[in-house]
Amino acid sequence: MTSRKPDLLFADLTERARQYNARASVPDxxxxxxxxxxxxxxxxxxxxxxxxLYYGMGAAERLDIFLPAAERQPAPVFIFIHGGYWRSQAKEDAPIMAPVFNAAGVAVVPVEYTLLPEGTLAEAVREVRSAVAWVYHHADRYGLDRDRIYVGGSSAGGHLTGMAAATGWQDQYRVPQNVVKGAVALSGLFDVRPLCDINVNEWLRLYPDQAERLSPLFALPPRGLPMVVSVGGLETDGFKNQTAAYEAACREAGVQVQRVEAAHCNHFNLLCELAKAESPLTRATLEMIANGAPR
Structure with a gap:
């Protein structure tokens, strides 16, 4: 008997739009x-x-590096990609985990990318991959360990995290196939196709076949990659089901997935768990990074 696949489409377009409306799911x-x-x-x-620091030629292609103390360098790197449905927010509001992670000896690198609809989703994916490659190629200059790069993100950033953790792009950016050593995907949109029929496509501007090529659900990480996933217990079924579908596909592909429960969190304050040293999400993330240290 096969288990039922998570519903990503819902009964009709009105219900689908409600399920993928993150802003409306919180009171304030x-x-x-x-x-x-x-x-x-x-x-x-x-x-x-x-x-x-510019990792590309575009005005938005910038990143920041929050470094631990010099005696703890070269430091493992946590590249963080902000959310905002690919059309809002900025890296300046993203380094909320830096104090806790720096205290644990981990550098934090928030990444900016060209927001939609000025850019396209394909460009955002390319830019984030370029940022990963830039960190790898410039690690020595900034006290970073190029062999311990981890990627994380929330919501739209969770989608971009999945695309950075995927296989098949590394040769084009002159980085090793295993350049990303682990990932943290929070409340992500891992199958973009359901968004093509609702208001989100006003800025996505995608056809379903394009959306499939840009969906982490169809571009999975390599077997054995460690990954932490989480979705807030107060989120809509749309976001919960997206995470469930991606988690199931990753497990089937041999990805080492650890799911962190967060029953008390909504779509937005789930990320704030990474600012708390003792939260299960922080502990799981830092343990994943520590377990990747050279023996």
């Missing part, structure tokens, strides 16, 4: 954004950082 979206900003302010005040 502005409060969630303020929490990001406040935590990011703390990070910038407490942590040493090199900001606005």
């Amino acid at each position: 979206f502005d409060a969630c954004v303020r929490e990001y900003a406040e935590l990011a302010t703390v990070a910038r005040r407490q942590c040493a950082a090199v900001c606005d």
